[in-house]
Amino acid sequence: MTKIGYALVGAITGVLVLSGGRFAFGAVIGLVIALLLAELRELSSRVRRLENKPLPPSKTATGPVPAASAMDDEPSSVGEQVAAVPDAAMQSTEAEPSDAIPAFGRKRTPPEPNPIVEKVKEWFTTGNVPVKVGVIVSFFGVAFLLKYAVDRNLLNVPMWLRLVFAALFGLVLLVIGWRLRHRMRVYALSLQGGGVGIIYITIFAAFRLYGLLPPLPAFLLLALLTIPAVWLAVVQNARAMAVLAVTGGFLAPVLASTGQGSHVALFSYYLLLNVAIVGIAWFKSWRELNLVGFLFTFGIGVAWGYKYYDAPYFSSTEPFLIAHFLLYQAAAVLFALRQPPKLRGLVDGTLVFGTPIVAFGLQSAMLRHTDYGLAYSALLLAVFYGALAWWLTARGKALGLLRDSYIALGVAFATAAIPLALDARWTASAWAMEGAALVWLGARQSRLLARVAGGVLILMAGAAYVNGGWDHNAGVPLVNANVFGGVLLSLAGFFSARQLGRMEHVLERIAAVLLLGWGIAWWCITGGLEIDDRVRHMYEYPVLVSFFVVSGAVLGLVARKLDWTHARYGALVMLPLLFVTALGRSFFGGHPLESYAALPWLAAAAAHLYVLRPITTGTVVSRTWHVAGVLFFAWLVAWELDWWMVVETWSNTAVSLWLAIAGLACWLLRPVFSWPLQVERPAYLVAAAVLLALNLLYIFGFSIDAPGNPLPLPYLPILNPYDVVMFAGLAASWLWIIEAAQQWPSQDRQRRAYIVLGTAAFVLTTLAVVRGVHHLGNVPWRHYSLTRSVEVQAALSIYWGLLGFAGMVLGTQRARRWLWLTGAALMALVVVKLFIIDLGNSGTVARIVSFIGVGALLLVVGYFAPAPPRQPVSEEG
Structure with a gap:
């Protein structure tokens, strides 16, 4: 309907509403509101047409400019037709400069003017301006004349006759508009729109305002008026008139309602109107008409349901809900099919997505007291949309967007049906499978949205599983909802990680790693909880170790078969899991090989090497895991030895010897095991260094803590258990320095290593001397007694x-001044100790022996070991 039609309808409405002596004011208000609504409608229509037009060519267009009517069946006014040519011309003239001028050289585009102001200016300056202004001025003149006559009682006409005259006036406008439809199309449509509006308002005023019509006749008149109005709109290709006619048809029962009618009659009437709308959609792609029907049908339906619906009404309302849902889905499909060739497949999002959302919301309110009603409803909707998408697939690629929309709706309702029918664990299972399928489909069809939706659905599945909790009485072991749900969550994560790992975007590769971790986590959690539930307590530990070993080995095998890089690294998580398992066992006072766990741990060592074999040699991950593996399994053996040895001395001895042997084996067995000892030689030298360093710290710890009573054997200096393992640890560390020095680029590192080892040897042998004095001199093994003992100080x-004497002599013989200085410093320390500590022990044989012995050593040193020169000739020997 054109602006003139809007103006007439608005003004007359204002007159009728404010007829009590203020009809001129009401006419102005109605006129202004109607014109604003018309302007807003035209702006929306214009923006939509501009958005749907193809982009301008890169060069100046040489062909004819397409008419504006190609995008719309009916211009809103003559002014729009006139303005279409300048707009098109402007686009063609601006196309070339946009390519010729660089982006950084263009002038700043001035801000666009206010579209409403421009449209108002255009309305008053383009088109058939005299007709527009004449209608408005004439209307005001007639309004003023009527007001003058009423105020002075010049017109004493009954109200029913006024309404008849108004209806006749509307009918006259319809007739004149029909006769002028070929010569002056826009003008004729304006008159017809105004005539229809006047007749609608007249009938409403006769019923509602003045009580001259009963409800039923008023409703029938309003409804019957819709038929010729729609016929006029379709015949003349007048979209706005069709919207006006349908709006009047939907408002008829509302305007004529007394609150006492039948909802069956109301919805039946609306059903007929919607059938008519779908019939029009078969021939015309009029989106506004579809939207008006959708809003009125479901809006009034929601209002009625909120106020009146009750459970007994279900059988009389459900058929109407289904019928209206199907009609507007048909309208959405027809809208996409009836577009021009370049726009074929255009999706009306309001109908496509709004209809199922509103309809399912109404359905949920109607079925809220049932157990599975909503689940069946969601499942039927999923099947419906799946079938519709399959049907659209055969209609060509142009309808691909609509097909994808229906696929998404089908997936959404299938997803919603699951929690409505099943418990949390089965819901998680179904969602996990559905999410994996979406990720696969998105990867196969290069659809990012599908991949994202699949990943989110997998996460939702995990949340649903956690929300349901773990059922400790789930039934048959391994074959129950607990295990089924957890395994499906895990497999969904693995499968999705495999699909996303093939994508090129870095974020999707990160998502692949996260989903792989998700799969591993759910697999381990499910297995651990099931073992805790089903296995006797004494066998839980070895079974859990076996479960982790088999899981890691299988994942490593799958990674090799599929050449799956992420899974290769994922299999390495087996080692931390085994560490946590063993550590947890140690907190309960157990030991590694209890409850027949020896075989699982041997298998764990083999599986560890198996999953490490495909990892690239020399990388940080490879070296870290080789070192961690050596340390972990060495710790397990040490823990087992400590548990088996009851006596502390022999337990410490066994553990220390094992650490020394394990450290030596990291390079001495290299000829036997070229892989991994030779291939990963730097990693195993690091592992050996850590083991030997830990061994020396361990020896230091137990040497301070206990004197090392070798019962049932007698104590022998140097040959007692603690001294033996001390010398073994020092010797192994010395051999490691010789081996590692082959890879060191300079002598400085080797010298620093010897200094550290020498310091450790000095400390440990000093403790050995104190320990010998304790055993041979019967000095109590207490700090106070040892520090106050004359025998200990003398020794x-x-x-x-x-030691100082040996250092000075060797430094002189080998011309190493640093070694000589070290020996001299030690001799100086001994002299200081003699006069500060030993001198206090006057009158004792130990003090005499100390002074004489040290003095003799100094005399010998002065003869055999003078200080070497400051610049030694050579220090390479």
Whole structure:
């Protein structure tokens, strides 16, 4: 309907509403509101047409400019037709400069003017301006004349006769508009729209305002008026008139309602109107008509349901809900099919997505007291949309967007049906499978949205599983909802990680790693909980170790078969899981090989090497896991040895010897095991260094803590258990330095290593001397007794003096000044100790022995070991 039609209808409405002596004011208000509504409608229509037009060519167009009517069946006014040519011309003239001028050289585009102001200016300056202004001025003149006559009682006409005259006036406008439809199309449509509006308002005023018509006749008149109005709109290709006619048809029962009617009659009447709308959609792609019907049908339906619906009404309302749902889905499909060739497949999102959302919301309110009603409804909708998408697939690629929309709706309702019918664990299972399928479909069809939706659905499945909790009485072991749900969550994560790992975007590769971790986590959690539920307590530990070993090995095998890089690294998580398992066992006072766990741990060592074999040699991950594996399994053996040895001395001895042997084996067995000892030589040298360093720290710890009573054997200096393992640890560390020095680029690192080892040897041998004095001199093994013992102090002075003497002699013989200085410093320390500590023990044989022995050593040193020169000739020997 054109602006003139809107103006007439608005003004007359204002007159009728404000007829009590203020009809001129009401006419102005109605006129302004109607014109604003008309302008807004035209702006929306214009923006939609501009959005649907193809982009301008890169060069100046040489062909004819397409007419504006190609995008719309009916211009809104003559002004729009006139303005179409300048707009098109402007687009063609601006096309070339946009390519010729660089982006950084263009002038700043001025801000666009207010579209409403421009449209109002255009309305008053283009088109048939005299007709527009004449209608408005004439209307005001007639309004003023009527007001003058009423105020002075010049017109004493009954109200029913006024309404008849108004209806006749509307009918006259319809007739004149029909006769002028070929010569002056826009003008004729304006008159027809105004005539229809006047007749609608007249009938409403006769019923509602003045009570001259009963409800039923008023409703029938309003409804019957819709038929000729729609016929006029379709015959003349007048979209706006069709909207006006349908609006009047939907408002008829509302305007004529007394609150006492039948909802069956109301919905039956609306059903007929919607059938008519779908019939029009078969021939015309009029989106506004579809939207008006959709809004009125479901809007009034929701209002009625909120106020009146009750459970007994279900059988009389459900058929109407289904029928209206199907009609507007048909309208959405017809809208896409009836577009021009370049726009074929255009999707009306309001109908496509709004209809199922509103309809399912109404259905949920109607079925809220049932157990599975909504689940069946969602499942039927999923099947319906799946079938519709399959049908659209055969209609060509142009309808691909509509098909994808229906696929998404089908997936959504299938997803919603699951929690409505099943418990949380089965819901999680179904959602996990559905999410994996979406990820696969998105990867196969290169659809990012599908991949994202699949990943989110998998996460939702995990949340649903957690929300349902773990049922400790789930039934048959391994074949129950607990295991089924957890395994499906895990497999969905693995499968989706495999699909996303093939994508090129870095974020999707990160998502693939996260989903792989998701799969591993759910697999391990499900297996651990099931073992805790089903296995006797004494066998839980070895079964859990076996479960992790088999899982890691299988994942490594799958990674090799599929050449799956992420899974290769994912299999490495087996080692941390085994560590956590063993650590947890140690908290309960157990030991690694209890309950027949020896075989699982041997298998764990083999599986660890198996999953490490495909990892690229020399990488940080490879070296870290080789070192971690050596340390972990060495710790397991040490833990088992400590558990088996009851006596502390022999337990410490066994553990220390094992650490030394394990450290030596990391390179001594290289000829036997070229892989991994030779291939990953740097990693195993690091592992050996850590083991040997830990061994020396361990020896230091138990040497301070206990004297090392070798019962049932007698104590023998140097040959007692603690001294043996001390010398073994020092010797192994010395051999490691010799082996590692082959890879060191300079002598400085080797020298620093010897200094560290020498310091460790000095500390440990000093403790050995103190331990010998304890056993041979019967000095109590207490800090106070040892520090106050004359025998201990004398033994330390002699021992340190001998060490200093040896350092000075060797430094002189080998011309190594640093070694000589080290020996001299030690001799100086002994002298200081003699005068500060030993001198206090006056009158004792130990003090005499200390002074004489150290003095003799100093005399010998002065003869055999003078200080070497400051610049040694060579330090390479």
